[in-house]
Every structure is written in structure tokens, then in C-alpha cells.
Amino acid sequence: MAAQGGFEELLGRVTTYPARVEALGGSLLTNLAMVAEIPAPTFHESARAQFLRDRLTEVGYQSCHIDAQGNVAALLPGSDEGTGEDAAPTPLLVAHLDTPAAGDLDHTVSLAPESAHGVAVADNALGVAALASLPAVLEELDVQPPGQIAVLASTGGLGDGDIRGLRFFLAHTDLAIDFGICVEGVQLGRLSHGSVGMIRGAITCRAPADEQPTAFGSAGAIPTLNEVIDGILALPMPARPKTSVVLSQVRGGSPSIRPAASATVHFVVRSEAGRQVTSLVRRINEIVAEVDAASAATVELNIVGRRQPGGLPFDHPLVARTHRIMRRLELQPHLTPSTSELAAFISEGVPAITLGMSFGHDVGTDKERVSIDAMYTGVAQLVAVIEAIEAGYCR
Amino acid sequence: MSWLRTNTFHHGQFDPARLVEAKREQGLSVSLCIPTLNEERTVGKEVVIFIDELMRRHQLLDEIAVIDSGSADRTREVAAAFGADVYSAADILPAHGDNPGKGENLWKAIYQLRGDVIVYVDADIKNIHPRFVYGLLGPLLQDPEVGYVKAFYDRPLAEAGGTRPSGGGRVTEILVRPLFSLFFPELTAIVQPLSGEYAVRRSLLERLPFPICYGVETSHIIDVYHMAGMAAFAQTDLDRRVHTNQPTPALGRMAFRILQTFLKRVRSLGIVQELPDLGTLLRQFQVSDGRYEQVDWQITELERPPMIEVAEYQTLRAALRAAAATG
Numbered sequence: 001m002a003a004q005g006g007f008e009e010l011l012g013r014v015t016t017y018p019a020r021v022e023a024l025g026g027s028l029l030t031n032l033a034m035v036a037e038i039p040a041p042t043f044h045e046s047a048r049a050q051f052l053r054d055r056l057t058e059v060g061y062q063s064c065h066i067d068a069q070g071n072v073a074a075l076l077p078g079s080d081e082g083t084g085e086d087a088a089p090t091p092l093l094v095a096h097l098d099t100p101a102a103g104d105l106d107h108t109v110s111l112a113p114e115s116a117h118g119v120a121v122a123d124n125a126l127g128v129a130a131l132a133s134l135p136a137v138l139e140e141l142d143v144q145p146p147g148q149i150a151v152l153a154s155t156g157g158l159g160d161g162d163i164r165g166l167r168f169f170l171a172h173t174d175l176a177i178d179f180g181i182c183v184e185g186v187q188l189g190r191l192s193h194g195s196v197g198m199i200r201g202a203i204t205c206r207a208p209a210d211e212q213p214t215a216f217g218s219a220g221a222i223p224t225l226n227e228v229i230d231g232i233l234a235l236p237m238p239a240r241p242k243t244s245v246v247l248s249q250v251r252g253g254s255p256s257i258r259p260a261a262s263a264t265v266h267f268v269v270r271s272e273a274g275r276q277v278t279s280l281v282r283r284i285n286e287i288v289a290e291v292d293a294a295s296a297a298t299v300e301l302n303i304v305g306r307r308q309p310g311g312l313p314f315d316h317p318l319v320a321r322t323h324r325i326m327r328r329l330e331l332q333p334h335l336t337p338s339t340s341e342l343a344a345f346i347s348e349g350v351p352a353i354t355l356g357m358s359f360g361h362d363v364g365t366d367k368e369r370v371s372i373d374a375m376y377t378g379v380a381q382l383v384a385v386i387e388a389i390e391a392g393y394c395r
Numbered sequence: 396m397s398w399l400r401t402n403t404f405h406h407g408q409f410d411p412a413r414l415v416e417a418k419r420e421q422g423l424s425v426s427l428c429i430p431t432l433n434e435e436r437t438v439g440k441e442v443v444i445f446i447d448e449l450m451r452r453h454q455l456l457d458e459i460a461v462i463d464s465g466s467a468d469r470t471r472e473v474a475a476a477f478g479a480d481v482y483s484a485a486d487i488l489p490a491h492g493d494n495p496g497k498g499e500n501l502w503k504a505i506y507q508l509r510g511d512v513i514v515y516v517d518a519d520i521k522n523i524h525p526r527f528v529y530g531l532l533g534p535l536l537q538d539p540e541v542g543y544v545k546a547f548y549d550r551p552l553a554e555a556g557g558t559r560p561s562g563g564g565r566v567t568e569i570l571v572r573p574l575f576s577l578f579f580p581e582l583t584a585i586v587q588p589l590s591g592e593y594a595v596r597r598s599l600l601e602r603l604p605f606p607i608c609y610g611v612e613t614s615h616i617i618d619v620y621h622m623a624g625m626a627a628f629a630q631t632d633l634d635r636r637v638h639t640n641q642p643t644p645a646l647g648r649m650a651f652r653i654l655q656t657f658l659k660r661v662r663s664l665g666i667v668q669e670l671p672d673l674g675t676l677l678r679q680f681q682v683s684d685g686r687y688e689q690v691d692w693q694i695t696e697l698e699r700p701p702m703i704e705v706a707e708y709q710t711l712r713a714a715l716r717a718a719a720a721t722g
Contacts (some may be wrong), residue, residue: 024447024451026446026451026478027451029440029443029444029447030443030447030448033444033523034444037522108436108437108522110435110436110437110439110440111439111440111473111477112473113477
């Protein structure tokens with residue numbers, strides 16, 4: 001176990017990091033702009049992956065490759081890795097490569113002195129850019145971690161991707177991963193150390209095949225779907241444990257005189273308790289079966305993603321040390337649960353946290369932007385957490 | 396056809412680290428000029444990427460300057476904030492006046508910048524990448540005979556709702572290529588003579604007259620061809636260049652200026668013996684309240700003389716040579 005004094009020394013110098021990271025801020029902005037301008041909607045990340053693999057090679061990573069799941073993986077060798085019990089811990093830094101934005105949008109990035117604008121710059125081009133900038137940042141800060149650092153830009157990190165990239169990597173890698181850090185573009189101050197239980201699904205209604213679509217009185221799939229939605233919204237939600245159902249997307253029909261032949265609603269059930277998630281999805285399934293039986297339409301439920309709740313307690317050294325680092329950087333840590341990559345680490349029993357790199361604004365819109373000054377603090381905190389892990393302060 | 400084979404490159408053939416070595420061996424300095432007019436949306440990214448990649452990581456550029464034509468937006472503030480040297484074209488050689496136009500900025504850059512080679516890159520590129528500079532420097536740094544390197548692209552045009560995967564270069568294909576085919580067939584080997592990105596040796600650049608606006612690229616091609624022949628040219632494929640499409644009437648006005656420049660040269664070179672005095676009025680039409688309206692444009696493509704003929708430039712260069720000689 002490393003000495004407490006060493007960690008205090010780290011806290012002492014971390015306050016100098018943001019200004020020193022700013023001195024090479026161009027590296028971070030360069031990577032952000034070049035990554036963000038390559039569209040990468042979930043399941044279509046290959047162009048961004050190829051660029052990133054080449055970029056990681058250029059900036060000093062080793063063993064850069066694209067794996068069978070389309071992930072970009074690379075290693076930064078340590079200065080004194082050691083062996084056996086003396087081996088320095090290996091952290092895996094993960095940023096999801098995919099974005100929620102459609103590939104045909106204008107992905108031009110615009111830089112102003114105070115912020116970077118562009119489609120999905122926050123989610124998650126900035127997280128990926130932080131990985132690509134890490135070697136230059138470590139050099140600028142004269143930080144030489146003893147152990148190797150593994151990085152992964154993972155595919156399928158969003159929505160129906162169901163964090164398949166990271167799951168695949170953790171299931172197949174030969175590396176012994178000791179800690180995980182999920183690197184998200186936003187929000188700075190986020191410290192997620194637990195994952196809520198989650199089930200993501202889609203309910204699809206299809207009008208009867210023999211319905212005459214242009215006949216008066218023909219209703220189509222949308223009214224039936226509406227019955228399902230009404231049923232879901234009427235479900236009682238417990239205040240404790242915190243539980244919610246979010247209807248995230250409705251699609252169906254077309255702007256014509258024809259009733260919709262099919263319609264789909266996507267939903268996410270989340271709860272701090274796994275049994276609540278299971279119970280609610282069972283109730284949704286009953287609603288689906290009831291409406292299916294009572295209408296001429298066909299109604300089907302399809303589950304596309306699951307997360308088990310879990311995570312680290314607040315007093316776990318990784319969480320506690322990170323909390324202190326953030327406070328030293330004058331950040332107010334927000335202890336928010338996560339449904340993203342963290343869940344894959346939790347499933348594998350790897351201690352992990354999620355950090356944000358900057359403040360985002362209008363995220364998910366065509367005005368999405370991230371604050372430039374805040375990025376330097378975000379990257380500084382990341383480096384300090386890596387140092388704390390590598391020095392053994394988080395075991 | 397042999398020029399096309401020997402002097403056409405792809406940016407992937409050049410490694411910035413090796414180009415830095417070649418530049419040092421030849422004792423050359425390189426300046427980048429970004430001419431701007433209301434480019435706040437894209438100029439910051441260009442400056443950041445070029446400084447970080449081509450000054451910090453690879454010491455390929457010695458100077459990055461924005462020459463601005465009087466932007467009304469935050470172009471100058473943004474460019475300066477990210478580390479570019481920013482100049483107002485009106486403040487350079489003030490005794491010679493100030494004309495609106497990109498060519499004016501490029502001409503004044505010869506006076507203001509210090510490099511033995513000047514790379515010009517437009518500020519409106521949406522997918523900017525270091526290749527836009529090192530791809531153009533590559534042929535110059537590996538062949539002393541090459542003095543003028545043009546870019547060419549597959550240029551998708553950004554449009555509402557997405558990008559179009561082909562197109563661009565409409566004025567080239569409709570106007571310039573047919574004219575070159577008729578009068579300068581060898582020049583048709585240059586894929587995109589109007590591309591806004593090129594790298595030029597100062598020794599060549601300072602001897603070229605400069606139309607102040609859209610005629611500048613056409614005049615350069617003809618004048619360099621006349622002075623030094625095809626061997627002075629090279630061209631580099633820079634892959635995709637995404638930029639904002641210009642409306643057809645604007646292209647019409649651009650074509651008018653190019654045609655003025657072209658006809659002036661075929662006359663001065665004695666290729667066409669008799670031409671009437673050329674008019675300066677371009678008439679276009681627009682529809683307003685359901686009625687056609689004629690819009691008149693007075694367009695004259697003024698030209699700046701070769702910089703080497705400008706007294707202030709001669710004085711400056713002499714002073715720089717003297718300073719270099721004394722160490």
C-alpha cells in the first residue's frame with residue numbers, strides 16, 4: 001500500500017495541472033476537431049475508428065489496432081511496470097466512439113475562444129480526444145506512470161449498441177485490467193461510481209394485414225400504440241428506490257393520408273433496485289399482452305439492453321481519492337449513477353468510475369458545444385486519477 | 396502526359412517528419428497565409444490544427460498569418476486567440492491603397508510574411524487537416540525545379556440536409572477548362588486550376604502580377620506557365636475538401652472576373668491579335684414579387700504589379716538580406 005504522504009503530494013501539485021494542460025491546449029482541440037468531424041452513429045463507427053487508430057499510433061501509443069468488434073484499442077507503456085505483486089496496476093480508459101447523431105448531419109466543428117461547437121462534440125468526441133491527447137499531456141506534465149495504460153475507444157456504446165464494444169473487449173482481452181475509467185465529454189464534476197439497473201426496450205404495433213389502408217374508419221397502428229403508452233404512463237412509480245420509465249422515441253407512419261401500418265415506442269426503465277426494473281418490465285409486458293389481445297393489431301415487446309445495478313461504495317479508495325482530487329481542483333463532485341460503460345466494468349467486477357471532461361451546453365442539439373477552459377481541468381483530473389491508480393493509492 | 400505522371404502526387408506520399416528534415420537540409424523557411432473575410436466559423440479550427448500539428452509536433456511551418464479583408468464578424472479575434480499572427484490587409488503597404496478581394500490579401504502577404512515558401516490555404520474549409528499544408532509542401536521540398544504546387548480534390552459541397560458526394564469546380568469545368576483546352580492545352584493537365592490552396596516559392600511568387608479577386612488563380616497558372624513552363628508546376632491530391640456551396644449568380648460574377656483576366660493575358664501574350672475594349676458590366680436577373688428584375692454589376696478585375704517591382708518590398712528584402720548576412 002502506498003503512503004498517504006505520496007497522495008498528499010499529488011494533491012499538492014495537481015492544482016498546477018490545468019494551466020499546464022492549457023499550454024498545449026491545441027493538442028486537445030486538434031484531436032477534438034478531427035475526431036468530431038467524422039460521423040460515427042452507433043453501428044457505423046468504422047471511419048472514425050480507422051482515423052483514431054492511425055492517430056493513436058502517431059501520438060505515441062503502441063499496439064494500436066481495431067478489434068473484431070470495431071473497437072480501437074491501444075497501450076501506453078509504463079516507465080517501470082514491475083512484475084508479480086510489485087506490478088503497477090493497469091487502468092483501462094474507455095471512451096465510447098459512437099455518437100447519437102445521424103451520419104448525414106453537417107459535422108463541421110467550429111472553435112471560438114471560449115467553446116467548441118459541433119455535432120456530438122460533447123457526446124463523445126471530447127472523451128475520445130482526451131484519450132488521443134493523453135501522451136502529450138503526460139509529457140507536458142512530466143508524469144511518467146510506472147504501469148501501462150490501456151485505452152479503448154469502444155463501439156456500440158449508446159442505445160441499441162448496449163455497450164457491446166466494451167463488453168467484447170473485457171471478455172476477450174489478455175490484459176489484466178485492474179481499474180476502469182469511463183471518459184465522457186460532459187459534464188465536468190460528474191463522478192459516477194455505481195450503475196442503476198436498466199432495461200431498454202421497444203414496443204411495436206402493426207395494423208392487421210387485411211386492413212384497407214385508405215378506407216374511412218381505418219385507424220392503423222398509432223391509436224393502438226397510444227393505448228400502450230397510456231398504460232405505461234399510468235404505472236405507479238416508487239419514490240424509493242428511485243425508479244423511472246422514460247419514453248425516448250416514437251416512430252411510425254408517414255405524412256400521408258394513409259394510417260400507419262406500424263408504430264414503435266422505445267423506452268428505458270431505470271431503478272436503483274434491480275427487482276424494481278424487473279417488476280416494471282413485467283407490468284409493461286402485461287400491458288402489451290392486454291392491448292394485443294383486445295385489438296386487431298399485433299403488439300410486440302422487444303428487450304434490447306439490460307444493466308444490473310451495482311458499483312463501488314463511496315468509501316472505496318478509487319472513489320474517495322477521485323473525490324479529493326476533484327475537490328482540490330475546485331470541482332463540486334456530482335455523485336450520479338450511470339447506465340453507460342460503467343455497467344460493463346461492474347459486471348466484470350472491475351472497480352471503475354465515470355468522469356466528465358468539460359461543461360456541455362445544448363447537448364443533443366445542433367448547437368451542442370463544450371467549454372474550452374473547463375477541458376483543461378477535466379483532463380487534469382483524469383491525469384491525477386491515473387497517477388493515483390498507478391501509485392497504488394486506489395487499491 | 397508525362398507531366399501528369401511525374402508531377403501529380405497524393406498527400407499520403409508525404410511524411411511531415413521527413414519534410415521537416417528536407418526543409419532543414421535546404422535551409423528554407425515556410426509561411427502559411429490564410430486569407431479571410433468573415434470566416435469566424437472555420438478559421439479558429441484551421442489555426443489550432445496547423446499550429447499544433449505543423450509548428451509544435453512537426454516544425455514544418457515557421458509562421459502562420461491571417462490576412463483579413465475587414466471582417467465584420469469575430470474572425471480576427473478568433474484567429475488571434477488561437478495563436479495566429481493577424482493582419483488587416485488595409486494596414487499592409489498602406490501607401491498602395493486597399494482593394495477588396497482575396498487576391499489583394501495574397502499579394503500583400505508576400506510583403507508581410509517572411510518565408511522562402513508561402514502556402515496559401517482558404518479559411519472556409521470545413522474538414523481541415525494538416526495534409527492541406529504538408530501535401531502541398533511535399534513536391535516543393537523534394538524537387539528544386541518545382542516552384543508552384545496546386546491542390547486538387549474530390550470536393551463535396553455542403554448543402555442543406557447533408558453533403559453531396561461529388562461535384563464542385565463548376566467554374567473550372569464550364570469556363571476555365573474549355574478556355575485552357577482552346578488556348579493552353581498543356582494546362583488542362585492541372586486538375587483544379589482554381590483551387591484556393593497552393594504553395595509557391597517566393598522567388599517565383601514575387602515575380603507574378605496579382606489580380607485582386609477571383610482572377611488570381613487563373614493568372615498565376617498562365618503566368619507561371621509562360622515564365623517557367625510545366626516543369627515548375629506540381630499538383631497534389633488532398634482527398635476531400637468540404638466547403639460551402641456558392642449560389643450560381645455568385646459563380647457568374649466569379650466567371651466574369653476570370654474571363655477578364657484570361658482575355659487580358661491572351662492579348663498581352665499575342666495569342667489573340669485583336670480584341671475590342673472589354674466592358675465591365677455584368678447583367679444578371681432576379682425575380683422579385685413575381686417580376687424579373689435586371690441587376691447590373693460593374694466588375695473590373697484590377698491587378699497588382701509583381702511585388703518585386705514595389706519599392707518598399709525591395710527595401711525590406713534588402714534589409715532582411717543584410718540582417719541575415721550579419722547574423
